[in-house]
Amino acid sequence: MSHNDEFTEHDWRRLLASLGEDPNRPGLHETPARVSKAWKHWTSGYGQDPVSVLKAFEDGAEQYNELIVVRGIPVYSHCEHHLAPFFGKATVGYLPNGKIVGLSKLTRLVDIFSKRLQVQERMTMQIANALMEVLEPKAVGVVVKCRHMCMESRGIRTQGEETITSCMLGELQPNLALRTEFLALARD
Incomplete structure (x- = not known):
């Protein structure tokens, strides 16, 4: 997967579910968007x-x-x-x-x-x-x-x-x- 092929929020929700979590519970509701944003930052060196x-x-x-x-x-x-x-x-x-x-x-x-x-x-x-x-x-x-x-x-x-x-x-x-x-x- 290249840096331009981003994980979607759906992908992160699937990961949470595969860990045994409920991605719809209140504490995790915004987690997929936050994780996606974090990984964009953590891997931003590829674009520089x-x-x-x-x-x-x-x-x-x-x-x-x-x-x-x-x-x-x-x-x-x-x-x-x-x-x-x-x-x-x-x-x-x-x-x-x-x-x-x-x-x-x-x-x-x-x-x-x-x-x-x-x-x-x-x-x-x-x-x-x-x-x-x-x-x-x-x-x-x-x-x-x-x-x-x-x-x-x-x-x-x-x-x-x-x-x-x-x-x-x-x-x-x-x-x-x-x-x-x-x-x-x-x-x-």
Whole structure:
């Protein structure tokens, strides 16, 4: 089903009935419409182009040659295996090569990829690859720390565990000093 093929209220009513609920009871009467609206929001990243968000600026950036890092970027996503939420924080950094991007654009980039059905590992790489492709910086680093409700609320039921993923591109791969600096800046 593509993003344009929306679940109808009838579909959500059928889901409620299949769970053993009465979709006509007062507390659930408006639930199908609310759930439909919520899932449109939670998957709105499919309709957004990451490239269009990353408008680069060249004014004043030509001489800047240090890491630019934004940390604490909120991540709210749903795993593609159970449709369960996962949430946490991302840190995104890059070493410019004559171009910079508005800092809020890094947050928007994370938001675009998190508002899709995801696995954290792929999302981390997508964020890094998009930044590398569009800005062509010397280096890109992304660290994502999330809690997964599929682990906390079912199965092994381990509350509070965080999964940490990272992606280092460009000079962050071979340059240990630069990598160490990025990871120190990314640390809480």
